[in-house]
Amino acid sequence: MTARAQLLFVLLLLPLAACATARLEPGCADNAMCAARAAEPRLLTQGRAERQGGDLVLIPVHGERQVFTDNKQACDADDANHCTGFALMGDFPKSNAWVVQQFYYEGGDFLLVDDRSGRQIRLNGMPFFSSDGGRFLIAPYDDENDVGPNNLEIWRREGDGAVLEWAHPVKAAYQEDPSLKELYEARVMRWDKDRITLAFSEPGTQRHWSGTLMHDKDGWHLSAKSP
Secondary structure, eight states, rough: OHHHHHHHHEEEHHHHGGSSSSSSOTTTTGSHHHHHHHGGGGGEEEEEEEEETTTEEOSSSSSSOEEEOOHHHHTTTTTTTOEEEEEEEEEEEGTTTEEEEEEEEEEEEEEETOOOOOOEEEEEOOOEEEETSOOOOOOOOOOOOOOOSSEEEEEEEEEEEEEEEEEEEHHHHHHHHHSSSSEEEEEEEEETTTTTEEEEOOOOOHHHEEEEEEEETTTTEOOOOOO
16 A cells, blocks of 8 residues: 555544554554654643644744644545645754654655744655754655655754755665665664764665765765675
């Protein structure tokens, strides 16, 4: 079942409130949105981030409230163009940011929301923040949906926004490692000041290996070639 079909199935057959507790309903763990909503309560704080039925409400220090509203009616009507739902995925005070995931009939996006102004930046993957909160890495991967031209990106927070500091194109991964049959998935294992340790895996195989992203005066340098 595709991610789009899974989302429609859950929105039609499982009340969203049923996934608003730490205990997952049957089948919920297999659906990204349902599982995200089940984990959401631990991230909510009165007066900062609240759930009001189908609305996720974020309350910035200075800006206007940001309200993210599920469109369950569109999902009930099998309207793939307007079916959508939201879940709070993280609260990162050091980065002055919330991360919200927007789920579509198929696939989804991530929104970085500044907790001071409410400004939103759309991302292609879940960010992993540096220890000082000044940067974040995303490693978008989706074998069913387009997540853009890059498989790794590093962003730098600037004011209430963020700028793309470095990107690694998907096509470069195959050029650097001709043995790859499928694009590798990457996840952050550790982020020291100028060194990010990454774990890589090639879907459909038993291949797993580690690599690094190093930063120096010339910028970021990736070492990701499989053994």
